[in-house]
Amino acid sequence: MYSVTVRGHMMIAHSLRGEVFGPAQQLHGATYVVDVEFRRADLDADGIVVDIGRAAESVNAVLGALSYRNLDDESAFVGRNTTTEFLARVVFDRVVAAIGNGALGDGGGAIESIKVTLHESHIAAAAYEGRVHGAI
Amino acid sequence: MYSVTVRGHMMIAHSLRGEVFGPAQQLHGATYVVDVEFRRADLDADGIVVDIGRAAESVNAVLGALSYRNLDDESAFVGRNTTTEFLARVVFDRVVAAIGNGALGDGGGAIESIKVTLHESHIAAAAYEGRVHGAI
Amino acid sequence: MYSVTVRGHMMIAHSLRGEVFGPAQQLHGATYVVDVEFRRADLDADGIVVDIGRAAESVNAVLGALSYRNLDDESAFVGRNTTTEFLARVVFDRVVAAIGNGALGDGGGAIESIKVTLHESHIAAAAYEGRVHGAI
Amino acid sequence: MYSVTVRGHMMIAHSLRGEVFGPAQQLHGATYVVDVEFRRADLDADGIVVDIGRAAESVNAVLGALSYRNLDDESAFVGRNTTTEFLARVVFDRVVAAIGNGALGDGGGAIESIKVTLHESHIAAAAYEGRVHGAI
Amino acid sequence: MYSVTVRGHMMIAHSLRGEVFGPAQQLHGATYVVDVEFRRADLDADGIVVDIGRAAESVNAVLGALSYRNLDDESAFVGRNTTTEFLARVVFDRVVAAIGNGALGDGGGAIESIKVTLHESHIAAAAYEGRVHGAI
């Protein structure tokens, strides 16, 4: 199995509902340093997993649409806790959707699975990984 | 698959028996920067893999019980080489036992697998990963 | 010159006023991974720059008083832009004040200068460094 | 599953053919920081996955044979794009061949799978992982 | 003293002349992960050292003009060894020139000194630091 990973980041505000979150129930924020790993069994004719330039653009577009926002005000997340693991899934779903819309070109169809990791500090991270086809 | 990873560390002395270890047969020591990754298929009602505060406490309790010690003197390790890979398994087993004892609350039962990685320097690491149920 | 550096972090929400900030004028947030470096010319009788345990406690107390908050609502920062460089100075001032209050014990008086670095992502950081005596 | 990972690096020049590579079609270069992860189900009698000294030597020998070269001039790569993912496979194949030649001793035969990751910058990496037996 | 640091990277090919360079006399290449630190004594009215967006753009423009090239063919470097330390100075000089040309706006004039660090691998780096005024 081959993979290519690109890194970006987003900076958001949010609050979390539920006693389990302790002080994180208050409005606060986070920088998420985000790694998106694209996987497929074989390389294409150019010898690549994916056009890394387009992959980076797609990831940055997904992160840009979330960054510099208060996620508590986003209609897409009403009634949901925007935990790190939940956001890993959001990024996964949106990258998969971008692939479906051709953002990675024809080669995007060969991507089998994706892992999205959000590093929220030097001591904590969360991730979601899944298959691309039938993922949403 | 979702995951949450927490990082801690321990500082220990030990020696290793066997020609393969070369100078590491002498009493020396190591800092292990330890990543413990908790995995499960779905998020709970709060939108999390695990209460990250309790997870960090559990990991730090396991590491604290090993840290600032000469592992050559620990009765638990008599006759064993406390290699990095062996210690990764020790941490895994003890975190799994803590889950069994309710350290992560009810949600701990949903953890399917755990990966424990010990970074011993900037150029070497070892890991153990396994399923939680039936692990010990 | 000797130094000891301890690392902690804080997670905050805020917004910044001024066209120069572009989308960061919106309410958003950040994780700051914070390095505090304590410097002095000579070691004490124990062979240390500072009791690293007390230093870490002091730094974490300073960071804890800022973390999990919306800095736009903090009375201490009314009328100020809580930029990364401004917050580096805030942490510096508060650590210096803690030293003045004896948080590092008698040895704290020997600390000559401090550098506080806030890493806001994998591609950006800000810092403030200054002398301890007469600093505030 | 246990694993041991060793890190090395290589510094190479190359160019890539195909419009997808944009400016990387020009002769340029890269430092690849390389992680090689060796995996097996059980530890040997010494409590290890592999003799980490021999593993590091083998990895460094493989990287040394590629480093400080213009890969466009290497007969082994005629007609191939030496992309990061392609080179991850090259390193994998050569480490597997070294194991076959006894570079890791008898214990090398117990290695089940290997993952080779090449970090080409702070924001991009590629990897190849596969089973050792029947790999080439 | 305050500072802001931005990170970028460049990927180049080159060779070095002189026995001291051993195998690096052959055409090879490197990824340089580059940190540029801007320093000044006081913050401006917005509470910043520099407009970090413009600073990042300026740094990336300087790095972009060097990246994806064979430095042996660059007329600017004829007769010079493009060592890591030499390139740190080149980046410093070009960032200083950009400031002189107004790339950082009026605030650029307040930058007192700059440090440029080039990380060429996980085990080696070089840097140049100097004052901005009268630097070239």
Added chain:
Amino acid sequence: MYSVTVRGHMMIAHSLRGEVFGPAQQLHGATYVVDVEFRRADLDADGIVVDIGRAAESVNAVLGALSYRNLDDESAFVGRNTTTEFLARVVFDRVVAAIGNGALGDGGGAIESIKVTLHESHIAAAAYEGRVHGAI
């Protein structure tokens, strides 16, 4: 000012005497990831601060003479606490002595100052920096 930094590591056992050290009074150990930064005002005729190959060899020789040992048994350290900051000075002194003995060649004489940083974990480090001439 130019600088070149090389990284190595050492793994040692030791104990520390004094209540301030808490559990670190027990025999334990550490991995120190060590950065040695060599500084000088100008580059030599080859365009370098120092022959990085010889610099790395010298640093590794110094670290090798400390590694895989119980520092409590070293005659050089009788009656001393081998704290991280103390060991940073030991490495500094030994690198300076190696320069005096010609380990870096003629160019070593041009090194003005050196900074030695020992990272003992992901959250703590200590350093010593000083001028080379008249340092011991």
